[in-house]
Amino acid sequence: MAGTSVERSASGPSQEKPIPIGPRVRHLRQLQGLRLKDLAGLAGCSESLVSRIENDLVTPSLSTIHRICKALGVNVSALVDPVEQRVCTTYGPHDRPRTSHGPAGEGDGSMCETLTPFGAERMLEGLLLDLPGGGPLCGPFEHAGEEVGYVLEGELELIVEGERHQLPVGHSFFFSSSRVHSYRAFGAKTCRVLWINTPPTF
Template sequence: MSSEPKSVTTVSDPQPGGVALSSMLGVRLKLARQTKGMTLKGLAVSAGCSESLLSKIENGKASPSLPMLHRLVEALGTNIGRMFEEVDGEEGIVFRAGRRPLITLDPLRQGDGITLERVIPYSAGHLLQCNIHHIDVGGASAGPIRHAGEEVGYVVSGEVELIVDDRSFHLREGDSFAFQSERPHHYRNNGTKRASIFWVNTPPTF
């Protein structure tokens, strides 16, 4: 994790509370919508956002919040991973340190930011999705989020607060957790140093 990453997905002017994504996100959302035969208004209604905001997202002029992005891809019958073209490693088996794709969440609303390091780069056929969540001091996930599935995590370093339903859990290095993804959940780093969580969920939703 100390070597240079393969790629970092960013956007030059992220919106507050948004996910910092490359401009290709809007193009891929629009293509997925058109492929599914949905109108801009139809998708906006399904995702619970305004038609004008969705238009800005598709044109790369705004970034969706993480919860909104979940709702958009759910309405499109896909997942967030499909919005990124990620290439498998050696025969789709080995993914070298420092060469795994990164997704950087918007620092304007998420404290000092969150970076998701893909342990399993997106590829059709995976039943599991796995990322290392690197959370800077003060960083917090947008949420709470809820979706179909199940997830499990292991705190690799640092300390984090995990909130599931209305319950708050203070987790330290070496602690683990598991819960059904339908339960509202989010997390934050209230510690004094960067934290990392090895996080697995199924089915893939990000």
Template sequence: MDNEIAVGARLKHARLNLKLNLRQLADKVGCTESYLSKVENNKVRPSLPMLHKIAVTLGISVAKLFIDGDNAEGHVTVMRDGQRQVLRTEHHRAGDAVSLETLLPSHLCTLLEANIHHVPAGASSQGFLEHQGEEMGFVLQGELELTVSDQTVRVGAGDSFFFLSHLPHGYRNIGSVDARVLWVNTPQSF
């Protein structure tokens, strides 16, 4: 995955557009100024819940971090294998961060968001997310433990799932191999 997105500059740009300093944003999202500075300078990768909290506070979706400024021509947009952008999150252990590979051009799609979640063995979403919308997933490889509200289920290759996004939700890879999950949200919220 060579097309890793460095989200720091995009988050900083959004923060400055709102005329917020680091302390103000840190207070709103519940972290330190130092941590935010490291995120903005791509020294650390935030967890999925923290990245979502920062993006929502800045009035953007995580999907907007995938925007590269290119405009599609015609009625069909193709995102070739190996050319899609990848967003990596905070490491669970050395070397095994969850990453999201974008499947749709977020600057063209306003209702739908689709990614492939690459979840190394033992890695997790590192907390729970809650937002408006609906989500579905299809496990391409591996096995996850998915928790939605007070229900925990195991899903493996070939399984699909659906839930309402306003319920607290998170996941972890309980298998011995990396998991790959096609994950679709509507509206764009992550």
């Protein structure tokens, strides 16, 4: 019937192997700090459906993909375009994938630019993170991995295991991600940080 959208089991017959979008949905959801039920509510679908999509147990209809993309603030191409296998990936200053964490008061107000292309096999993740002056504390976070960063603009307030560090332009940091950490811009000016995680965690 025209206009009907149907979710298909990923194990069902298909002439073409669909691009697995589950890891991309999960990556973008976690990047924005959303829980499964948060994304489900924004996209107008059930939490169980979002979970099945993220685990590639079902191929979502195009209308569902559109709703999820709208909820995540990305284009459909972010979910369905094939991962390019390039020897070297380059981005111009206006080409990098960007994710906004919402205006202050609704999210943490930060803007994240991704320096590394999407790929489940990636071993590290590079980000340009813009933190608004006077914004809320991001965190606390605690997970596996290691992190290193360099302050490009403004001043960063970094708290690791209760130790508070104020890092102006030109200062760098390194810590184990398993240590409880949080951060924000120190003062009224926006802080820009080159931030590297391994494995990818944003």
